[in-house]
Amino acid sequence: MNQGVGKASSAPKAVQTDPVKISLKDCLACSGCITSAETVMLEKQSLDEFLSNLDKGKYVIVSLSPQSRASLAVHFGFSPYQIFGKLTTLFKSLGVKAIFDTSCSRDLTLIESCNEFLARYNKCSPTDEERSKSPLLPMISSACPGWICYAEKTLGSYILPYISSVKSPQQTIGSAIKNHICQKLGLRPEEIYHVTVMPCYDKKLEASRDDFVFQLDSDGERIAEVDSVLTTGEVLDLIKLGSVNLTNLEESPVDKLLSNVDEDGHLYGAHGSSGGYADTVFRYATKLLFGKEIKGPLEYKTIRNADFREVTLEVQGKVVLRFALCYGFRNLRNIVTKIKSGKCEYHFLEIMACPSGCLNGGGQIKPIAGQSAKDLIPLLEAAYSESVLVSDPFENPRIRRLYDEWLGQPGSEKAKRHLHTEYHPVTKSVTSQLQNW
Ligand code: SF4
Structure with a gap:
């Protein structure tokens, strides 16, 4: 639309501007989006869209996050294993073919994260002073799309090299399903409709990134690792919509192909309700770099508040590893200021946008x-x-x-292709235009 400009010479000179366009690129992952592009994107990932895809002849797979499982378990008063079995019954009654568990793919992301951390640490200068100027450390976890969105849109190019290139558990399970598991099932990737159940709306934005869409050949169909994301709250809506009485619903056996369930029916997974990144990488680095194996829980020290805690390893009186959990925007803004000024003394940061981490995500019940x-x-x-x-x-x-069957070794070329990604500084197009209003 062209803005009309009056001819009166005494009138202030009007500036001819193009209409302001708002797109997904302008979203700051605040979960309060109302723009048309986001609406289209979110509609693609709504409960209605999920239900409408159940009878389109595709092989539908649901991947359930452990945080969503915990939220539903507490809400209905079941154990996480019971709710997993009941959701398996519910989804299969709707036509879903398999229900997996993203604690399983999280183990894949953790192994790749350990491998990446060691490579960065070994490449880095050994002196603290020089290390603080290197973009290799601190390595920052990448599983939280709220943090990634903030980093790309607000912090830009200086922070991005610090962020681990490993995809989140949501995207690694999507990649595994569409690149490998489909072959085991005798299907082409485009024949699978893959849905995840996640604790936040930001996971919908993550699934929509161009980085997580691939083509088998140049003129082939664009295939998303994750076709649709439902929040935990939307699964609750689904249960209410069908007036499902979960108490009477039997538990089905859990699909073990990509689920962390042992032969005795126990769930298993890494320690840490937001992914266990700091915990796992710290143990791995301690063992591989300093020959020390830590049994039992790590001793975190609270620094500023319960959402900012650190764990250190000392060797001969010197701190050789310093890791932190840093949750919530208040804490993460402080830490990125330190990184920018070269005063960050951490080797690894597990950053999550939500205070208390993923169990407190905006999509939970x-x-x-x-x-x-x-x-x-x-x-x-x-x-x-x-x-x-x-x-x-x-x-x-x-x-x-x-x-063994697909990737070879951690950090292999194939692992990099399927499990790692890149980040891009995003121009704040609307914000900068709004500043001129
Ligand atoms: S910390 Fe919050 S925004 Fe980030 S992945 Fe977890 S639930 Fe989502």
Whole structure:
């Protein structure tokens, strides 16, 4: 639309401008988006879209996050394993062919993260002073799309080299399904419709990134690793929509191909309700770099608040590894200021945009009447950790098989192609135009 300009010479000179366009690129992942592009994108990833794809002849796979499982388990008063079995019954009654568990693909991302950290650490200058100027360390975890979105759109090019290139568990399970598991099932990737159930809306933005769409040949169909994302709350809507009585619903056997369930029916996974990145990489680096094996839980020290905690390893009185969990925008803004000024002393940062991490994601089931978010988090933490056996990702037989059959070694060319990604500074087109208003 062209803006009309008056001819009166005494009138202030109007500036002819193009209409402001808002696109997905302008989204800051605040979960409050209302623009047309986001609406189209979100419609593609809504409950209606999921339901409409159930009878289009595709092989539908659902991948369930452990945070969503914990949220539904607490809400309905079941164990995480029980809710997994009941959701398997529910989804299969709708026509879904398999329900997997992203704790399994998270083990893949953790192994690749360990490998990447070691490579960065070994390449880095050994002196603290020089290290602080290197874009290799601190390595920053990349599983949180809220953080990635903020980094790309607000912080830009200086921060991006610090961010791990490993894709999130959502995208690695998508890549595994569309690039490898489909062949085992005798299907082409485009014959699969893959849905994830996640604790936040930002995962919808993540699944929509061009980086996570591939083509088998130059004029072939564009194939998304993840076709649709449902939040935990949307699964609750689905249960309500069908008036499903979960208490009466039988538990089906869990699909073990890509799920962390052992032969005795126990769930297992890495320690840490937001992914266990700092925990796993710290243990790995301690063992590989300094020959020390840590048994039992790591001792985190609270630094500023419960959402900023650190763990260190000292050798001969000197700190040789310093890792931190840094959750919530208040803490992450402080830490990126330190990185920018070259004063960050951490080797690794597990950054999550939500205070308290993923169990507190915006897509989780809201607290019930009379319950505060503060009351709910410990219940979710307990459900998440008490009924899940802590395991070493490197010992996961499902992941070993993926490396044996598909990827080769951690950090291999194939692993880089399918499990790693790149980040891009994004011009704040609307914001900069708005500043001129
Ligand atoms: S921290 Fe929050 S925004 Fe980030 S992945 Fe977890 S739930 Fe999503």
